[in-house]
Amino acid sequence: GFVGVSVAIMGDDVRDILEWDGLQSGTSSSVSKEAIIGAGTYKKKKSSGSAFKRPEGMARELYALLSSENKEIPSLAQTNSGGGYKQNKAQLGRSRVREWKWMSFTNAARHDDAVLYHWRRKADEGKPYPFAKLNKSVEVPTFTADEYKKYLQEEYPTTWSKEETDYLFDLCRRFDLRFPVIHDQYNTSDATPRTVEALKERYYSVCNKLAKVRGLSADQVTQICHFDAQHETDRKAQLEKLFARTQEQVAEEDYLNAELKRIDQRKKERERKQQDLQKIIAAADNTERQSVVTLSVVFVIG
Numbered sequence: 001g002f003v004g005v006s007v008a009i010m011g012d013d014v015r016d017i018l019e020w021d022g023l024q025s026g027t028s029s030s031v032s033k034e035a036i037i038g039a040g041t042y043k044k045k046k047s048s049g050s051a052f053k054r055p056e057g058m059a060r061e062l063y064a065l066l067s068s069e070n071k072e073i074p075s076l077a078q079t080n081s082g083g084g085y086k087q088n089k090a091q092l093g094r095s096r097v098r099e100w101k102w103m104s105f106t107n108a109a110r111h112d113d114a115v116l117y118h119w120r121r122k123a124d125e126g127k128p129y130p131f132a133k134l135n136k137s138v139e140v141p142t143f144t145a146d147e148y149k150k151y152l153q154e155e156y157p158t159t160w161s162k163e164e165t166d167y168l169f170d171l172c173r174r175f176d177l178r179f180p181v182i183h184d185q186y187n188t189s190d191a192t193p194r195t196v197e198a199l200k201e202r203y204y205s206v207c208n209k210l211a212k213v214r215g216l217s218a219d220q221v222t223q224i225c226h227f228d229a230q231h232e233t234d235r236k237a238q239l240e241k242l243f244a245r246t247q248e249q250v251a252e253e254d255y256l257n258a259e260l261k262r263i264d265q266r267k268k269e270r271e272r273k274q275q276d277l278q279k280i281i282a283a284a285d286n287t288e289r290q291s292v293v294t295l296s297v298v299f300v301i302g
Contacts, residue, residue: 098122099121100119101125103120103125105117105118108129137176140172140177141206151210152209159192160202164191165202165206168186168199168203171186179196179199180196197229197232200227204225204226207225
């Protein structure tokens with residue numbers, strides 16, 4: 001009788017621990033496997049349909065910064081970027097269309113008083129041509145006959161005359177110091193044939209002389225271009241030789257450059273080995289000195 005009561009008490013304890021409601025009337029008094037492991041009581045958590053998903057094409061790191069651990073909707077407002085190449089429709093305003101008119105105009109940058117025509121807003125009628133301000137010209141200095149006799153005739157007394165100098169400066173004003181164009185337009189029938197370097201040298205020498213005579217500051221004088229015609233001639237000759245090389249000469253130059261690079265590498269390697277050898281010798285000398293000092297100390301103590 002005592003054994004039966006103990007078994008009943010143990011069964012009640014097991015049912016209380018497993019939170020099992022107990023057996024119904026008429027069922028078996030044994031505890032089933034399903035009751036022990038709790039089968040049938042576990043319910044799968046249904047995912048809510050409103051869960052925020054990572055947008056397609058967004059990096060995982062960026063998505064982790066925008067959303068919280070609970071995958072809440074980020075505070076940043078999303079924009080619709082899926083339009084692709086679709087163009088938006090024109091937003092037509094309700095204001096009146098401005099009237100255009102075919103009208104004549106003159107360009108203030110021109111000196112021939114040419115009258116041209118174009119379409120322009122009627123409200124802009126009578127206004128100056130807006131693109132005239134974009135016409136930039138080089139300021140070429142002028143000189144008088146007295147200045148030429150006093151200061152400029154000494155520069156080239158035999159090769160350059162005043163008429164030819166005036167002709168050169170006139171071409172410089174017309175073509176904005178584009179010396180290849182000036183050389184092309186230089187009329188050799190009325191003047192001595194000149195090279196581009198000779199034209200540049202004459203122009204800049206006159207400008208430098210006038211700047212010094214007219215009392216410019218030291219900073220302004222140093223900013224003036226000093227042209228070396230001989231250096232320019234040698235530079236162009238070297239470029240001509242460089243462009244006139246054959247394939248064999250180019251291959252030979254590449255071979256010599258590669259050999260020079262290998263020689264430099266071997267030189268650096270040799271210097272590195274010498275430094276390592278010097279470090280080893282210095283370390284050995286220090287070790288020998290320390291051993292000699294130790295022996296001396298031992299001898300004195302002994």
